[in-house]
Amino acid sequence: MPQNQPSPPLKRVDAERNREKILAVARAAFDGSEPDISMAEISRRAGVGMATLYRNFPGRLELLEAIWSDEIDAVCRAAETVTGETPGAVFTAWLHQFFIFSSRKRHIASELLSHVESDSPVFSRNRAKVMAASGPLLTAAQHSHEIRQDLTLRQILDMIVAIAAIRGDAAYIEPIFLAALDGLRSPAGTTGR
Template sequence: MAEISRRAGVGMATLYRNFPGRRELLEALYTDEVNAICEAAETVDGETPGAVLMAWLHRFFAFSTSKRHIASELLAHLDSSNPAFSDNRARVLAAGRPLLAAARRVQEEDAGDAFQDDSAGVDLGAQMQADQQGPD
């Protein structure tokens, strides 16, 4: 925490006032990154809905791979069912659904095949499609 305080240019008291411990700091960082991914779903550019989806997926995968260490650190302190994971996962799925739906409306189904989070072994594209179809 001392190194984080030094690099952020804030005092230790300020850091601990906002983040009582390392876990809280990691949760806040992880949530901020998820916020950026979700916001990117609304602002990413592309010439076609499929291109928009793919551009967002590239950002998502860059996030997934670059923030894997943060998730690992959080898992050391939290159970994987903790809302820090489940709520943020649901938010990412919700952000990606409209992009996938738009791509599919213009017959770019293959774009959705790439929507898979290999780090968690979860096929997000299939999850979004199942969510759109509703229960059997």
């Protein structure tokens, strides 16, 4: 191979680095107060040209889907690494991480829903991943009689998403979330049944 010709692995590393810079800039903008940020501004902040941006993400929808999927993967990985003293504590610790995710990604979910239906593959595929990752945590918590048996995982996750959608600052929303967690605990006297 001639010396002046870059090797393909270096090109791949550079392309991946550009992709990650774009995602980091877009994620920060959508997590903050800039949900309407333009693709041109994302390109500028990431320090890449528009051609590079569109080579990685042909449109805004693809960029939003990539951020959503990456964040879902992080929530799923958290289900494998979250810790607690009991199965119920592990499950509620993971629910706290899911709540933070749901709160921060409200703008992305809203914009995605303006482009696709709620049963779109980007939502259904990622919902299935979350259910598969967190299902064993709920099962263990219910088997230990720490979490009530009469709620399904879907009901619990829907409740968390609904709480995360409430408008207000953390001081307003956090007590609502904690009250919901209290409501998940098995009623007194049911341990061992």
